[in-house]
Amino acid sequence: MPEHAAKHGLEIAVERHREVAIVRCRGRLVAGQTEHFYHEVKQLMPHHRQIVLDFEHVTHMDSSGLGSLARLYVSGKSAGCVLDLMNAGKSIRHLLGVTHMMSVFQTIGENNIRMG
Numbered sequence: 001m002p003e004h005a006a007k008h009g010l011e012i013a014v015e016r017h018r019e020v021a022i023v024r025c026r027g028r029l030v031a032g033q034t035e036h037f038y039h040e041v042k043q044l045m046p047h048h049r050q051i052v053l054d055f056e057h058v059t060h061m062d063s064s065g066l067g068s069l070a071r072l073y074v075s076g077k078s079a080g081c082v083l084d085l086m087n088a089g090k091s092i093r094h095l096l097g098v099t100h101m102m103s104v105f106q107t108i109g110e111n112n113i114r115m116g
């Protein structure tokens with residue numbers, strides 16, 4: 001059963017499977033909401049070898065959201081946890097591309113097909 005948490009319009013649902021946690025996000029990953037996102041995901045790292053961030057319903061991400069992703073990547077690498085990104089919309093893929101961060105994340109398509 002997923003766990004739900006909402007803060008300032010960002011909703012996070014976590015599905016835990018043996019070594020994988022799927023974090024489904026809904027809303028805007030922007031300044032004022034990123035710390036909650038960061039802490040929710042970071043607490044999963046000691047218990048899971050892989051964390052998949054499902055951004056299908058993330059409508060906007062700003063530089064603070066990008067910074068949170070970068071921090072999570074570094075934390076995951078230190079904890080031996082792989083951080084993957086799934087269903088990122090066009091604007092988020094563009095932001096990751098412009099900042100050369102797309103290559104940092106394994107990107108999973110809608111049917112769990114690796115795309116990068």
